[in-house]
Amino acid sequence: MTRGDKRDQIMQAAETLFTSRRFHEITLDEVAQAAHVGKGTIYRYFKDKDDLFFQTATKGSDDLYAVIRASVPEGVSFEDKLLAVCEQVSAFYRKRREILRMIQDQEGRMPRCGGEMRRRWSERRENVLSAVASVFRDGVEAGQVRSDIAPEVLAGFLLGALRARVRELASHPGGMPPISQVVDFVIHGAVSRGAKESIS
Amino acid sequence: MTRGDKRDQIMQAAETLFTSRRFHEITLDEVAQAAHVGKGTIYRYFKDKDDLFFQTATKGSDDLYAVIRASVPEGVSFEDKLLAVCEQVSAFYRKRREILRMIQDQEGRMPRCGGEMRRRWSERRENVLSAVASVFRDGVEAGQVRSDIAPEVLAGFLLGALRARVRELASHPGGMPPISQVVDFVIHGAVSRGAKESIS
DNA sequence: CCGATGGAACTGACCGGTCAGTATCGCACG
DNA sequence: CGTGCGATACTGACCGGTCAGTTCCATCGG
Incomplete structure (x- = not known):
């Protein structure tokens, strides 16, 4: 699994979630779970929740x-x-x-x-x-x-x-x-x- | 000051705030302050934050x-x-x-x-x-x-x-x-x- | 061995919601 | 008129849960 993959997984999960409910109703634990990724990993690729949202x-x-x-x-x-x-x-x-x-x-x-x-x-x-x-x-x-x-x-x-x-x-x-x-x-x-x- | 007044004040403040930033960035303390009203008063007229948003x-x-x-x-x-x-x-x-x-x-x-x-x-x-x-x-x-x-x-x-x-x-x-x-x-x-x- | 990862455990700030207490009003009664 | 009383409106300090963000260590693949 190459570098970009995790990132894509996360963003894809984030898109699905962010577009289905409101920003404040989405927890990063949820995103991590949906992306099959450790929560900490999210922070390897994104500065914070807002950054994830914006980049998505x-x-x-x-x-x-x-x-x-x-x-x-x-x-x-x-x-x-x-x-x-x-x-x-x-x-x-x-x-x-x-x-x-x-x-x-x-x-x-x-x-x-x-x-x-x-x-x-x-x-x-x-x-x-x-x-x-x-x-x-x-x-x-x-x-x-x-x-x-x-x-x-x-x-x-x-x-x-x-x-x-x-x-x-x-x-x-x-x-x-x-x-x-x-x-x-x-x-x-x-x-x-x-x-x-x-x-x- | 008659009954409807407070309610209108609150809704007006809420509209201004809710339309200027994202839902989760608005605190009810802020709304209360902008409406010149105690925070508790909001709950006399609205069930919760979502209700306030929706009614607005x-x-x-x-x-x-x-x-x-x-x-x-x-x-x-x-x-x-x-x-x-x-x-x-x-x-x-x-x-x-x-x-x-x-x-x-x-x-x-x-x-x-x-x-x-x-x-x-x-x-x-x-x-x-x-x-x-x-x-x-x-x-x-x-x-x-x-x-x-x-x-x-x-x-x-x-x-x-x-x-x-x-x-x-x-x-x-x-x-x-x-x-x-x-x-x-x-x-x-x-x-x-x-x-x-x-x-x- | 080493860097990347999973993910559980942790922490602390933040904020929605509550409630005990206070102010205000309407009204009855002397 | 005033003052006493019940009811209702209002206040804001406070509480407790939640969750972003961090840390840590076991694991894995190269």
Whole structure:
């Protein structure tokens, strides 16, 4: 068993636990047990509980970023790219429920750990955002996406809408065609085809 | 000083504190001090720390619901209603930053307090959602909003997008025309006018 | 042999929750 | 009016449990 393994075990257990209950309800004994690791070992890899939490969340964010980057197909239409991204994000989100939340919640919280940690937080967030934004940027270049709203802003909208949808589906399982609906909404908006001309 | 006063003081202090740092970082001594109240008094009005937290969040959610209900103007166009709602939600969100987050995070967390609290949580969330959805519902009836996506789903999208935008503005102050952009996006989507026909 | 690990035992700070005591109020009665 | 009394609201020192973080030693693999 190599060096990195223990670390990964711990982080994986931590992610599962931290995303299932609130921070203060998780004991490190629990984490150690779930990771099949001695409690002391945790402190070999992480400074303290907060550090473990933060690194876990950061890792998740990096993973999402990597997934998005790797999954945007080249040389296909805007809609297909959009669909691909939505599917990746949505799948990722379903598998690792709370990570996206952690990412989006960069803002408040985390006051302790000096601006440093705060900075790294928002850096991660911006990475993800700009990865999604690149799809829109391509779309703008191809003349398919409106240029009067910044791609990053559109990316924010998409992520927000996607998140709402995934959550909805989580609490009402069964209900269906989720992703295509999001894509369609992002592309066309809420207005019905017929009424397009009569509005603003 | 009448009966409700202390209770309100406590809840107000609690909201401020709970939304500025993480739950486990807030001590009840702190809450008591901020509310200018003896610690014991908190327990006259709230069963325990969790109860205080929950009731605080619930209250915020109810306030938002009331604000939305009260602010949707009658007998104006769909876009105007949409704009009004966006403005209310956005203003509310700015003033009481984290409440919307609490509402939207009804899902995970809160495992302790038996399904009961969970139920009340999602009830609140649905209230807000359906208040926003009513705008879309009217739009559908008037033939202006597409009927192939449920109004509640559209409401979720809107709230998600709005939230992303408000957050963005919070971390990068200065940047501007926020709400109208959201409205425009929700109505028309991301695709540029010219490209409308060529897509799916 | 040596460094890494498991994990049990320990410690001490911290904080949720309690409760005995105090202040305040409403009211009845002289 | 005042003052005595019961009830209710409130206070904050205190208690006891919990848990982050540390220490220690047996164990293991190389």
